[in-house]
Amino acid sequence: xxxxxxxxxxxxxxxxxxxxxxxxxxxxxxxxxxxxxxxxxxxxxxxxxxxxxxxxxxxxxxxxxxxxxxxxxxxxxxxxxxxxxxxxxxxxxxxxxxxxxxxxxxxxxxxxxxxxxxxxxxxxxxxxxxxxxxxxxxxxxxxxxxxxxxxxxxxxxxxxxxxxxxxxxxxxxxxxxxxxx
Numbered sequence: 436x437x438x439x440x441x442x443x444x445x446x447x448x449x450x451x452x453x454x455x456x457x458x459x460x461x462x463x464x465x466x467x468x469x470x471x472x473x474x475x476x477x478x479x480x481x482x483x484x485x486x487x488x489x490x491x492x493x494x495x496x497x498x499x500x501x502x503x504x505x506x507x508x509x510x511x512x513x514x515x516x517x518x519x520x521x522x523x524x525x526x527x528x529x530x531x532x533x534x535x536x537x538x539x540x541x542x543x544x545x546x547x548x549x550x551x552x553x554x555x556x557x558x559x560x561x562x563x564x565x566x567x568x569x570x571x572x573x574x575x576x577x578x579x580x581x582x583x584x585x586x587x588x589x590x591x592x593x594x595x596x597x598x599x600x601x602x603x604x605x606x607x608x609x610x611x612x613x614x615x616x
Contacts, residue, residue, distance in 0.1 A: 562575075
């Protein structure tokens with residue numbers, strides 16, 4: 436086993452492919468080690484958020500300066516705050532997954548983090564359709580993008596997640612397996 440972290444370079448080179456249906460799957464499957472796959476997953480969906488921002492800007496570009504509906508804004512704000520609270524709670528006290536292999540827990544948590552991080556921006560995009568205007572999407576985007584980047588698996592988060600399930604495990608073995616090619 437190696438303890439050499441490849442860094443962000445390999446993930447940055449192909450992360451933009453992740454949101455694309457066929458190319459993203461191939462890019463993720465070809466990426467090694469597993470930590471690079473998880474970083475590509477997070478960065479790819481962060482790029483997708485930027486695409487959604489562009490979509491929201493295009494959708495609202497021709498709309499006149501009219502009264503923005505308040506209900507979609509309130510719903511977006513509530514979802515954004517709820518998601519922020521949920522992810523902060525998960526970071527402060529990771530769930531103890533009863534998986535036989537700690538890597539399963541790490542991958543599951545990475546996917547949950549991506550899912551929760553995307554929610555405010557997606558709700559904001561729906562709010563644009565409901566008349567909330569660009570401010571509704573920007574509110575969700577302003578929560579989603581930092582959450583997406585803050586929840587990328589790190590050595591510390593992997594160790595904490597593994598120790599939540601098994602306090603006797605240092606988590607170093609799981610981190611080393613994420614770095615295996």
